[in-house]
Amino acid sequence: MTEKTPLEAKPRVAPLTLAEAHARWRPLTLGRQYPADLDAAQVAAIDWLIRCGEERLGQAKIGSDFETGDPAAESYLNNIAEFPHLFVLGCVMDRQIPTSRAWRIPTTVGEALGGMSFTHFSSCDAQHLGEIFASGRLHRFPGKMAAYFYGAIRLITERYEGDAGRIWAPGSSSAGVIRRLLEFDGIGLKIANMAVNILARDFRVLLTEYSSIDIAPDSRVAEFFKHHRMLRTKKREEIIYLARELYPWYPGMLDIGAWEWQNPASRSRRS
Incomplete structure (x- = not known):
């Protein structure tokens, strides 16, 4: 079932x-x-x-300062209604590099793919994504993190039908959102907790507790x-x-x- x-x-x-x-x-x-x-x-x-x-x-x-230094990136990241996948992908990238750099990666990839909609991300194959990470030196660990990035896209596609906002859908508890975020490779308890805190505190996402x-x-x-x-x-x-x-x-x-x-x-x- x-x-x-x-x-x-x-x-x-x-x-x-x-x-x-x-x-x-x-x-x-x-x-x-x-x-x-x-x-x-x-x-x-x-x-x-x-x-x-x-x-x-x-x-x-309402909103958060992701400290990317890029007004366009900040605008996209703060629009979690239309681009919730950018927020989740930024969480996946927040690993052993400055947080400001991690949050910039999803929009950098989107620019390389021709747009920020999830359709652009879901249509990209693993090889192309790996090339984007390698050529742009997006992360300290380009190969591993490109695989995490691609895995996150596949999980959003298959479990959430392309809408990452379903991770914190109405009726969710804080524990439930943390648990769902932990399904993503690259997101540990610290980042999952940080993400839910941002969603609740800065974006006023409705939770049951x-x-x-x-x-x-x-x-x-x-x-x-x-x-x-x-x-x-x-x-x-x-x-x-x-x-x-x-x-x-x-x-x-x-x-x-x-x-x-x-x-x-x-x-x-x-x-």
Whole structure:
């Protein structure tokens, strides 16, 4: 029996906008008890972190800065309604090269193929794609990543009927979207989690819940927690579980403030 794609499956829970989801969990956050081992200064830092995240969720702007340095590429990547495959392919490419370079690859390939529609991508064979990667030196590992790129195109074609937007179709949970992204070679848990966080936070993709979106425990985020002496170990995984403990409704929301806290503008907003 053929597995149903998300659009074909009947959703059991209605999707929520972030505003609706936040309205539901906000009362639960008021008066909540923090871990007993946090002192007053640490609690204040966590409150600031949550406030930064909630302010970001309340912004009207829709879209993300992929830092490609190319206005045309940014426009295509931000149009996930018409070109959702570019977003997924960018996630596949985000491996051992600067993120800005990875996000530029899908549109560079599209230019070589004559257009950004999925039809242009799906009509390209593996050999031609390999030649594009090799001649353009698109990635640090051109052969391997060309194969991943081609595999992603085939998966979008066969499982999602050419519409990558079905990966986060209405009725999807955050856990479900992460799981579907993990099917793609080249996308591990870190990138899958990052992708769903971008979709929810920046593009306001409707999900039934947001609790599986974890904080990104990279070095810049870790510095916030180290500076405030909140970590008991040197294990990055501790940051993930601390964020889940502090804000279980949407742990990934906390990486907004943790990422930006060293910026002068962010410092000026702290109480």
